[in-house]
Amino acid sequence: MTRFRLLGEVTIDGRPLATSHASVLTVLSVLLINVNRVVRTEQLVDDLWGERLPAKPRDALYSYLSRLRAALPPDISVRQRSGGYVLQADPGSVDLHRFRALVATARADDQDRVATLTEALALWTGEPFTGLTAPGLEATRPALAAEHLAARLDLHDAQLRLGRHAELLPLLHPLAEEHPHDERLARQLLLTLTACGRQHDALCHYHSLRERLADELGVDPSPETRQVYQRILDGPPTTSAVPRELPARPGHFSARAADLAALTDATGEGPVVISGPGGVGKTALALSWAHDHLDLFPDGQLHLDLLGFTPSGEPVPAADALQRMLAGLGVTSVPDGVDARAALFRSTVADRRMLLVLDNAADSAQVTPLLPGTASCSVLITSRDRLYGVITAVGARALPLTTLSAEDSRLLLAERLGTARLDAEPVAVDELLTWCAGLPLALSAVAGHARMRPGFGLAVLADELRDESDRLQAMDFDDPVASLTVVLSSSYRALEPDHARTFGLLAAAPGPDISLECAKALTGNPRVRGDLRTLERVSLAEEHLPGRWRMHDLVRLYGQANAAPPDLSESLNRLTNHVLHTAAAADRLILSSRRPITLTPCFTVPLAFEDRAAAVAWFDAEHRTVLALQRVADDTTSWQLAWALDSYHQLGRRHMDDFVAALRHGLAAAQRLNDPTALLVLHLLLGKQRLNVNAFAEGERHLRAALVFAEAQNDRWRRVAALITLSHVLQQQGDPLAGLEVALDALTLTRSLGSPAWEAEAITTVGLHATKAGKFDVAEEHCREALTTSMALGDREAEAMSRATLGSVLHATGRHAEALSSLGAAAALFSELGSRFQEALAVEQIGDTLLALGRTAEAGEAYRRALPLVEQRQDSSLASRLRLKIGARSAQDR
Structure with missing residues (x-):
């Protein structure tokens, strides 16, 4: 097929035309632009000469047409039609039309889109109709240049979604200089600079663009461009790390080629629901495909077991699932409520090429809030439920899995046991395949049982399955659990x-x-x-x-x-006792000053921990197990487990949704027991926890209940704790004088207890509330007393709190240099102690003090230093406040 080039020097099959006359090439170009369409004679004349007509334009045109026909290959003709001329050829033979066709057919999948657009742009070898200056071609060039630029920008968008920022950056700078007013191109450069860690350069480019648009066009940047700028100011919502949460690739997965191909075909076309009975291999299929296609998801992979059909627990609530996925994405502030979390999740993944594997889903109601809002994020969902609601609501593709074919089942056994062993007993193998009925988990169990007895023939195992007549009914596959029982009984009975x-x-x-x-x-x-x-x-x-x-x-x-x-109950009690006393030991290392409780007697050997880090690591690993045990424990152990979880959950404000649920479960247990000590402890813990998440009214109710129980039991220690916490609640509710009054009551009581550590905390609390109430003399006096006491005790946590509070007083009274010294020492101590939230508060106050001194750039740096420290905190108030201050400093710098 003859090929024509217009996007560069005009050629035929890569060679210049036999005639090099510019007017002949112009006629050819106009006819090729309109290939297979009649071009009127008047248009040809106008395109050739415009208003500067020769003496006999039609005669000249006929001459050029004659010379063109002589120069064309035999298979290409220029024919005269009514009123004009037509060049007949395959549009795909003309690079301009091939370019347009490729751009029009670029698929939604970004990998394919990049390949197609790259092929289309490669057709451009220079300026269209290079060297030709006829008026018609000159008029056509700007429109073609706009098509070329649009295709390049489409390619850039796809490359950005694929994370190819580094290779894109060198191309964008010169292009942006060529098109200084193109905001789409400017947005691409802003995003690329930011992704490459050059936020400052991105902000500078935005300011230059804004000034150029104002000076030269008299307009402001579009809302889309301003939105990108604001995203850069806000900073990335995630950590630099890309989540890689996929579990290990399943072993021995050679079957289901058609299902794997179906998953590939569905990529980029919405969620896929992989459904089927338990043990059929849904998770194995999803993970095998995911591991084979990691390159399609450069922005990471999230995996979440939704526990939809797990005997040992309840399905994961949608709110908890969203919290865990946002945490996996590094989101620092997670709002309350399913809708708010779902909206934040959709925003976070909107521009990312990611894979989300939602494993073991319970139903459509659980899954629907977890779905991304854009096709850039691929979703695989596994469930025993068909999830018709998801399929109907979002157009998800259904991929129901049946049991394996006989061929694939045989292949699975061969991979586990070896081909030679199967070939030696073909009849027994056929019988085993019949008993397993293609269920992958059943096949795996049979293979494991056979491996345990390598000296036994497979016929022995087949006989065991066949002879147990009570299992025949269990082979009914209407009940997948019963079907699996056929094989599991054989494996179980073979155990010692x-x-x-x-x-x-x-x-x-x-x-x-x-x-x-x-x-x-x-x-x-x-x-x-x-x-x-x-x-x-x-x-x-x-x-x-x-x-x-x-x-x-x-x-x-x-x-x-x-x-x-038969000893199941005794064994579970032993496990619960072990976990309770191990949790209590870990709790003591995390917060040694905490008032102990009298635990149920220990009759196991709890773990001992070398240091605080080891204690935290144990809670990290066993957190979900402790929560599950609390749900089945007796009431006394239940409330004591809730108590033992306190220090861990308060550390960095982690898992607060889980913690409040555990506390409420513990409180219900205490109420059933009608145990005054348990009720005191749980109301106190709930009051403190609700303060930490800004639920002040509920916190106050629990704390006042705790005070009633403390007074009734004459428990002065916990009365002090309740008073100190209540003082903070009252201050946060906007009544610092009431908070100060309650703190003074706590201080009076602590002086009678003879505990310098508790006294130091109460003194610091008085200083804090006196500062908020504007009583700076009282505040400074108490802060300095608390600092002296805590340093004498060697209590570094109390010292840090005293220094931080004193810094607030000094800042409020205008002694900024002294405030910086005190706050800096407090921040350093909090950092050593691992108290990230308190460190963030201290660093924020450092920023406020620097701002008061007029050192705005340093203040902005302090706020930016504080922000990452609150990544584990669930309520967003501190993080939001810091972002506002960072944004204000950035705006001021402009």
Whole structure:
């Protein structure tokens, strides 16, 4: 096929035309622009000469047409039609028309889009109709240049979504200089500079653009451009790290080629619901495909087990799921409520090429709030439910999984047991495949059982399945749990008695998984690791993290129904006792000054921790297990577990939704017991927790209830704690004088207790509220007294609080240099102690003091230093305040 080039020097098959006369080339160009369409003679004349006509324009045109026909290849003709001329050729043979076709057909998938647009732009080898100056071609060039620029910008957008900022940046600068008023191009440069860590350059470019538009066009930047600028000012909503949350690739996954291809075809076309019975391989399919296509998701992958069909717990509420995903994205401030969190999640992932795997979903109501709002984010959802609501509401693609074919089932067994072993007993293998009925989890369990007895023929295992007549009804696949029971019973009965007991206990243990130490407590067996390894070999348990085991939910269901040992209740009590006393030991290391409670007697061996970091790490690992145990524990242990969780949850304000639920569960247990001490402790903890999340009215109710119980029991220590916390609540509610009065009551009471540490805290609290009330002399006197006391005690936390409060007093009274010294020392101490929230408050006050001194640039740096310190805090007030101050400083700098 003859190929024509217009986007550069006009050529045919890469060579100049036999005639080099400019007018002949102009006629060819006009006819090719309108290929297969009649071009009127008047238009050809106008395009050739415009208003500067020769003496006989039509005669000259006929001459050029004749010379053109002679120069064209034999398969290309120029024919005369009524009123004009037409050049007949395949539009795809003309680079201009091929360019337009490629641009028009660029797919929504950004990988394909980049490839297609790159191919289209490669057709441009220079200025269209290079060297030709006819009026018609001169008039056409600007429109073609606009098409070329639009295609380049489309390509840039796709490259930005794919995260190719570094390779794009060198191309954008010269292009922006060529098109100084193009705001779409300017926005691309702003985003690219920011993504490359050059926020300052991005802001400078915006200011230059704004001034240029105002001076040269008399307009302001568009709302879209101003929005990009504001996003740069606000800073990134996530950490620099890209989330990589996918669990490990499933082993032995060679089947389901058609399903894998279906997932590939669905990429970029909305969520995919992978549904099917338990154990059919939904999660394995999703993870295998995800690991094979990581390159499609340069902005990361999120994975969340929604616990929709997990015997050991309730499905994850949508609000909690959103909180966890936002945390995985590094979002620093998470609002309350499903709708607010869902909106923030959609905004955070809107411009990202990410993969979201929502595993084990319960129903459509759980999933719908978790879905992104744009097609740039691909979503795989696995569930036993078909999720018709999601399919209907958002047009998700359904991918229902059936059991494996006989061929794929045989392949799975061959991968586990070896082809030679299968070939040696074809009849037994056929029978095993019949019993398993294509359920991947059942096949895995059979293979594990066979591996445990390498000296036994596969016919022995087939006989065991066949001979157990009570299992025939269980092969009804209307009930996937019963179907799996066929295989699991065989694996279970092959276990040694000790291993079988461990299996039953693990199945009954609350929580998503279990650590080795907890398994030792549960079983009472210090050598339980061997049992766990045995269970793993026969696919009844899995060590999914070093030292942590879990069961597939169907295996757990089977164990709960069929393998509960006679000492189950005693074993669960032993596990709960171990966790309670270990949590209490960890709590003491996190906050040693905390008033202890009398725990239920310890009859296990709790863990000991080397330091505070080890204690926090234990809570990080066991947090969900502790919460699950609290739900099934007796009332006394339940409220004591809530107490033991306090220091960990308050540290960095982590998991506050979980903590308030645990406290309320503990309070309900205390009310059932009608235990005054428990009620005092839980009301006090809830009062403190509600203060920390700005729920002041509810906090005040709990604290006043705590005071009633404290007075009734003459518990002066907890009365002091309640008074100090209540003083903060009153001050936060806008009544610093009332807060000061309550703090003075607390101070009077602490002086009678003979505890310098508590006295120092009360003195500091008085100083804080006196500052807020404008009583600076009283405030400074108490702050300096508290500082002296805390330093004498070596209490670094109390010293830090005293220095921070004193800094506030000094700032308020205009002694800014002294304030900077005191606040700087406080911030350093909080940093050493790991108290990120208090450190952020101190650094914020440093910024305020620098601002009062007129050192605005340094103040802005202080606010920017404080902001990352509150990334774990759930309420957004401090983070929002810091962002406002940072934005104000940036605006002032302009």
